[in-house]
Amino acid sequence: MRIKRPVRAIVFCAALCLLCSCGSIGTIKGMTGSQAFQAQNLPVRNLRVAVFTDGSKPDKEIKRTIALASDSLRKQVGIALVPVSWQKIQFKSSGRAAMINQLYRRTLKTLPGNSFDIAVAFTSYNAMDDLKFVFSMLVMPVPVWAGVIDDTYRRYIVMKSTDKDNLIHEVCHGFLFEYVHSSRGVMQGTKLVLLPFTPPINETQYLTAQDRNNILKHKFRDFSMRPRLNLPEGDLLNTGQSAASSVQ
Numbered sequence: 001m002r003i004k005r006p007v008r009a010i011v012f013c014a015a016l017c018l019l020c021s022c023g024s025i026g027t028i029k030g031m032t033g034s035q036a037f038q039a040q041n042l043p044v045r046n047l048r049v050a051v052f053t054d055g056s057k058p059d060k061e062i063k064r065t066i067a068l069a070s071d072s073l074r075k076q077v078g079i080a081l082v083p084v085s086w087q088k089i090q091f092k093s094s095g096r097a098a099m100i101n102q103l104y105r106r107t108l109k110t111l112p113g114n115s116f117d118i119a120v121a122f123t124s125y126n127a128m129d130d131l132k133f134v135f136s137m138l139v140m141p142v143p144v145w146a147g148v149i150d151d152t153y154r155r156y157i158v159m160k161s162t163d164k165d166n167l168i169h170e171v172c173h174g175f176l177f178e179y180v181h182s183s184r185g186v187m188q189g190t191k192l193v194l195l196p197f198t199p200p201i202n203e204t205q206y207l208t209a210q211d212r213n214n215i216l217k218h219k220f221r222d223f224s225m226r227p228r229l230n231l232p233e234g235d236l237l238n239t240g241q242s243a244a245s246s247v248q
């Protein structure tokens with residue numbers, strides 16, 4: 001998940017209000033209340049989450065993010081996030097692949113492979129990200145990543161953000177093997193932010209019907225097995241290439 005902050009955000013308030021409400025168009029938002037829909041979500045999968053934190057975010061905030069994402073995922077696809085362990089981690093690098101690799105190696109050392117389904121490490125935006133935000137406001141948009149998942153196991157996630165929508169996005173990557181991102185809904189690859197203090201104009205926690213169907217197909221996958229990704233060439237998340245070589 002990337003965040004882009006456009007250049008000069010001279011936008012009329014009325015237009016902004018309209019845009020802010022468009023994120024959920026084309027999603028399952030209006031369907032989740034029906035009994036038939038909820039029946040399709042059964043049985044619920046309790047996804048065991050090994051949580052890691054570098055201490056830059058309050059534990060309470062992390063727990064709240066996981067709980068909110070869990071509520072939403074349970075409602076949409078019948079997947080609940082259940083933290084099963086909690087560890088400190090200090091990242092040695094700010095590179096995506098290096099962080100994913102460090103998280104992967106840490107789990108190898110400290111957790112039996114069958115004791116968790118996914119590992120999620122929380123860190124924060126760094127000084128370079130702050131510079132990019134300023135550059136985006138003054139000169140031109142520069143993407144800043146908010147969360148990332150490996151391309152090898154689709155199991156190891158690093159989050160700079162504690163936005164629940166971002167966590168939902170990364171977790172859902174763990175169940176989508178046929179494509180990476182969607183043009184609508186929470187699986188869009190980029191969030192567009194007009195101003196630092198405004199919400200993304202395409203913000204939503206909801207999946208499209210197609211994303212949901214594909215996630216349901218792989219809902220009970222075994223996370224210790226490498227998934228058979230069937231992505232268009234060059235469409236990997238481009239983060240796990242070095243992780244892939246190190247986890248062969």
Ligand SMILES: [Zn+2]
Pocket residue numbers: 001169173180181188189
């Ligand atoms: Zn993504």
